[in-house]
Amino acid sequence: MRMPDALWGIRCVWLRYFSVFYKSIGYYLVTTFIEPILYMLSFGLGVGSLIGSFSAGGMHLSYRSFVFSGIIAQTMLFQGFYEGAYGGFIRMYYQKIFHAISVTPITLSEVLWGELLWDASKAALAAEVVALIGVASGDFPLHCLFTLIPLAFLGSLLFSGMGLAAAGFARNIEQLSYPQYLLVFPMFLFCGVFYPIERLPAPLQVLAWVFPLTSVASLARTLTLGFPFQIRTIPIILFWLVLLLFLSRRAMFGRLVK
Numbered sequence: 001m002r003m004p005d006a007l008w009g010i011r012c013v014w015l016r017y018f019s020v021f022y023k024s025i026g027y028y029l030v031t032t033f034i035e036p037i038l039y040m041l042s043f044g045l046g047v048g049s050l051i052g053s054f055s056a057g058g059m060h061l062s063y064r065s066f067v068f069s070g071i072i073a074q075t076m077l078f079q080g081f082y083e084g085a086y087g088g089f090i091r092m093y094y095q096k097i098f099h100a101i102s103v104t105p106i107t108l109s110e111v112l113w114g115e116l117l118w119d120a121s122k123a124a125l126a127a128e129v130v131a132l133i134g135v136a137s138g139d140f141p142l143h144c145l146f147t148l149i150p151l152a153f154l155g156s157l158l159f160s161g162m163g164l165a166a167a168g169f170a171r172n173i174e175q176l177s178y179p180q181y182l183l184v185f186p187m188f189l190f191c192g193v194f195y196p197i198e199r200l201p202a203p204l205q206v207l208a209w210v211f212p213l214t215s216v217a218s219l220a221r222t223l224t225l226g227f228p229f230q231i232r233t234i235p236i237i238l239f240w241l242v243l244l245l246f247l248s249r250r251a252m253f254g255r256l257v258k
Contacts, residue, residue, distance in 0.1 A: 009106035013114025014121070016101075021122065036071055036130040040137065043067045043194065056196040057227035065139040069224045070193035072130045072148070073217035076155040079123035081184055084163025084248070085176050088115060092167060098256055108256060112249050116160050123156035124149070131224065140224045147223045154241060155216040161244030168251025187213040212240040 021028065043064075051063040091097040098115075102108040131148050134140035166179040190204065191197070191213035197205050208214045215233035222229045 005105075006107075006110055009110030010114045010117065012106060013101060013111055014118050017114070017118040032126045032129050033133070036068070036075065036133050039071050040064065040068055040133070056198075057221065057225075059225065059227065061225060062139075064137075065134075065225060066196075066221075067194060068130070068134045068137070068139050069221045070217050072127050072134075072152075072220045072224065073155065073191075073213055074188060074193045075127045075130050076123050076152065076216060077159050077184060077187060077213055079126045080119060080156040080159030081163040081166075081180075083119040083122055084116070084160040085166045085170075085179070086163075086173070087119065088164045088167040088252075089170060089173055089176060091115070092252070092256070093173070098252075102256075108253065109249075112164075112252055116157060116164060116245065116248065119160035119163065120153055120157035123160060124152040127152040127156065134224065144224045148220070151216070151219050151223060154237065155212075155219075158212055158216075158237065158241045158244055161241070161248040164248035165244055165251050168248060168255045183211075187211045192217045209236070212237060 045064065047063065047067075053060055053062050054066075056066055098108070098111050101111050128145065128148065131140060131145055131152075135142055135145060162179070162183070166176055170176050170178075190200070191208050191211050193213070197208045197214060200208065209232070215230075215236040218227070218230050218233050219237075221227040
């Protein structure tokens with residue numbers, strides 16, 4: 001059965017990125033494994049030795065397990081955003097890859113979907129690597145490697161959309177620093193990666209729940225540590241996912257179609 005033309009085009013773009021990625025997979029694996037291990041050593045063992053175990057989400061657990069589950073969400077944020085923002089900007093502005101592919105039978109719409117799905121795939125793989133290290137260290141159960149897959153991909157797609165939207169609106173690569181410092185870093189610091197957001201003042205808790213990383217981190221802890229499921233995480237993630245995918249594609253079309 002012949003694949004629909006749109007899916008064929010998206011598949012071609014994704015495979016093109018994969019073939020480039022495969023040539024430097026050794027570098028990717030080293031950096032992807034090293035970063036979460038450093039987080040575990042510095043926060044999990046360093047800070048964790050000062051805190052020990054504590055209560056969060058109605059559970060008593062080690063600080064290392066708590067932080068490491070948050071690092072899964074943080075990995076989706078950093079990997080997805082930076083691949084979409086800086087990777088997308090470089091491929092669009094300097095390498096002219098979007099223009100080159102779109103003059104083939106593959107349409108610009110298919111190029112952008114391929115870009116988003118590739119960015120999300122790469123970030124989701126990195127999140128699964130973090131979970132794998134957590135399983136190896138005894139912090140997470142083995143089955144979480146499978147239950148995390150949908151969240152890892154959708155969360156990574158969300159943040160990839162944020163990054164690609166930033167690339168579409170940025171006039172030059174320096175302007176990517178604005179969403180990096182005004183969105184990414186505040187989410188990293190205040191959305192519950194390193195501490196329960198219940199410890200924040202009430203107004204900051206409300207603000208933290210507005211941002212998608214809080215919901216992604218909450219679901220990651222539900223799947224890895226058995227934290228209570230919070231139903232509000234689903235509409236928040238879906239809202240941001242739809243919004244950012246729409247904005248990213250609109251921004252890139254406005255930038256590329258003259």
